[in-house]
Amino acid sequence: QKEVEQNSGPLSVPEGAIASLNCTYSDRGSQSFFWYRQYSGKSPELIMSIYSNGDKEDGRFTAQLNKASQYVSLLIRDSQPSDSATYLCAVRPFKAAGNKLTFGGGTRVLVKP
Amino acid sequence: EAQVTQNPRYLITVTGKKLTVTCSQNMNHEYMSWYRQDPGLGLRQIYYSMNVEVTDKGDVPEGYKVSRKEKRNFPLILESPSPNQTSLYFCASSFSGEQFFGPGTRLTVL
Numbered sequence A: 001q002k003e004v005e006q007n008s009g010p011l012s013v014p015e016g017a018i019a020s021l022n023c024t025y026s027d028r029g030s031q032s033f034f035w036y037r038q039y040s041g042k043s044p045e046l047i048m049s050i051y052s053n054g055d056k057e058d059g060r061f062t063a064q065l066n067k068a069s070q071y072v073s074l075l076i077r078d079s080q081p082s083d084s085a086t087y088l089c090a091v092r093p094f095k096a097a098g099n100k101l102t103f104g105g106g107t108r109v110l111v112k113p
Numbered sequence B: 001e002a003q004v005t006q007n008p009r010y011l012i013t014v015t016g017k018k019l020t021v022t023c024s025q026n027m028n029h030e031y032m033s034w035y036r037q038d039p040g041l042g043l044r045q046i047y048y049s050m051n052v053e054v055t056d057k058g059d060v061p062e063g064y065k066v067s068r069k070e071k072r073n074f075p076l077i078l079e080s081p082s083p084n085q086t087s088l089y090f091c092a093s094s095f096s097g098e099q100f101f102g103p104g105t106r107l108t109v110l
Helices: none
Strands: A004-006 A011-014 A019-025 A032-038 A045-050 A054-058 A061-066 A071-076 A085-092 A107-112 B004-007 B010-013 B019-025 B031-038 B042-051 B054-057 B076-078 B087-094 B099-101 B105-109
Touching: A004 A085, A011 A019, A019 A032, A019 A085, A019 A107, A032 A061, A032 A071, A045 A054, A045 A061, A045 B099, A071 A085, B004 B087, B010 B019, B019 B031, B019 B087, B019 B105
Parallel strands: A011 A107, B010 B105
Antiparallel strands: A004 A019, A019 A071, A032 A045, A032 A085, A054 A061, A061 A071, A085 A107, B004 B019, B019 B076, B031 B042, B031 B087, B042 B054, B087 B099, B087 B105
């Protein structure tokens, strides 16, 4: 079992719709969770961080965390063509040295006009 | 502007020719890290540093060296590059868990 798992996609979403991305993780003691957006050939860009159970909203993005079920999700509302990218889920394992993050393989999102 | 910089951005080299990729951050972060990204394998940590003179191996350290003599700089050294080190490399720095990435270095080893 991979430490952080994501569906690779592509997730095809009509413009204006909601894109829903999921991520599961294996380390039950993990405390910090992050979503990064990565455009092709570019560096990952942090878009959301979440540390406690529940929802966290930032603009059109909502991160949801359920530690009991060991999953974290990202919702993108009113999806725009500029949201077309790969979204990486990252988890800080409980016993990680320093600020080590473990990344999922990413979900590719395609927003179609 | 808070940023992580890497140089060079693109590099084509030949097997066995030593090279260094520089990384610098201006955020006074203690934690820095190097990753490589390959299709189908995602981002994998090569080395990390928790502070000056404190470095340790990540998940894929073979064939790489690092040093941390100053807080702001964390160079990645390939002493004898091989074709399997052809990849996209990212440096990152962090203060409290959220990592900030440099623009990347695309390395091709022929």
